[in-house]
Amino acid sequence: MIKDISEYIETHWQISPAIQHKIFYSLVAILILLLVRYFALQFVFKRFHDAKHRYLWKNSIKNTYYILLILIILNIWIDRIDSLGTFLGLVSAGLAIALQVPIVNLAGWLFIMIRKPFEVGDRIEIDDNSGDVIDIRFFQFTINEIGNWVDSDQSTGRIIHIPNGKVFSQSQANYNQGFSHVWNEIAVNITFESNWKKAKSILNEIVNKHAEELSFSAKRKLVEASKKFMIFYSNLTPIIYTSVKESGVQLTIRYLSLPKQRRRTEHIIWEEILERFNQEEDISLAYPTQRIYFDGK
Template sequence: MPDFLKEYFLGIADSLQTTLKTPDAYLNKVALTAVVLVIGIALYMLLKKMLARSVKNFTKKIQLHKAAKQTMGTLTIVSVLFIWVQAINVLVLIALLFGMIAVFMVRGLTSNIIGYFVIKYRKYFEIGHRVEINEIIGDVIEINSTSFKLLEVRNGLSSDAHTGRIIKLPNSIIFNESIEMVGVANRFVWHEVKYVVSFDSNWQAAEQIMTEAGASYFEEIVLPELQQTNRRLLNGQSELRPVFSIDTNDAGIVLVLRYLVDYQQGVSAKTTLQRTILPQFIEHPNIEFAIVEVKVFQG
């Protein structure tokens, strides 16, 4: 702390100590403080009743209650300071307080503005890109000088659908948190459809149905999109084709088809594949979905 501030606060401490050593002055200030507190509380209660009678909108009423409470609290604190500390010292304390608040505000504002230039000119992400920050997933819909907004995705939903909620985050968050970005260099991500069939099912037939559906989806939807948006990926075309895998669990045989999809079309792509695969599974005489048995124990 600078020397002038130390001297200033030491002077205030000496003044308060002198007051405490003078019984009459001490008692007078205690009495005045009590009166100020009572008046402050009474005025706040009066304002609260007036707002309850005159304001009908619930949200506006809550906001005005909060503003009244903060205003009366500030005025009461300033009045108490005037009682216990010299007027000039009170003004200096208030100025220091506002100065500290301004420093913190400017510091936060500066970080957000720097974050804005990093996002825009380093092409960190752009409107339409999907980002994940602190388990928050969303598509960027706005970037301004202090913050950016995400249209939330997933958050409890079983697919990559928008929840309808908009999340606002400060630009400075890019300096403090790790960010996963989709759509910056490549719009395509891997998704999967999964089925569990019984152990006595013809899983080879199920595999054929799923792989054929995946191949048709790749040829009709993914390849044309790659040719338009990212021809560079076509060099490794064999690695982009759908991948089938098989596993088992207690319920049955787990069949999984992993496929490439534009991150903004995850729901429609899965629906397309389900509509192709499910009817064939149902019509096949030797493919049955596994049934999970639920045992109820009676005490």
């Protein structure tokens, strides 16, 4: 059958035997690599059940497949090392001019893979876009958008594809790398007539109730992060700051939260604040008001 294919190609396409052999070996190499990739993916899907582990292995197999394919095809079609160097030099010069943006994106992919400013699953902010990284490819990475018109870092339902080259020109904020928690603040305003000391005591009780376990976890993560980054905090426990605003006394709760749990913890804390303050006659929430005075006439 192979002989018949070769005869058909030689008769109808008038291709030299050397080129025919290269085409044939190229097709065989592609077929073998596809089979190896298929069985490797089947093994991964059977071996790993966690979605993140599956994705990482699948991505590694895909990248390895393309790299091996390029190397094998080059080896088949380029006969000598010196011609390989000449060929690569010409190709590099042409690509540098015609494909400047894709090359920058490919370099960005290498930077992401080696330096790891972020990984799949991390929550990041780059170029005014925030979201959870869900995919990293040769020329772009993809995030599941958060924020924008949705409050408190919740998902919008959109995915954003960002060129890898952005890592060279835009600063990136990583919510997960190094220190895995973020500081969150809740401002509670009460009237000047309220018993602010009692209110502060109630808030302190509430926030410690919901953040105690979180702060213990943060200490362990901070010790790990300090081995790699210059990150030092003297106090990881919740704290409440007091300040005076135009409408009343502001008590600001500051506590640690996991990035993806910020809205949930804030929701729980606010509900308990409203319930507890409603039971106290000498504590009232403040809000902007206007007073109108008449001269009595």
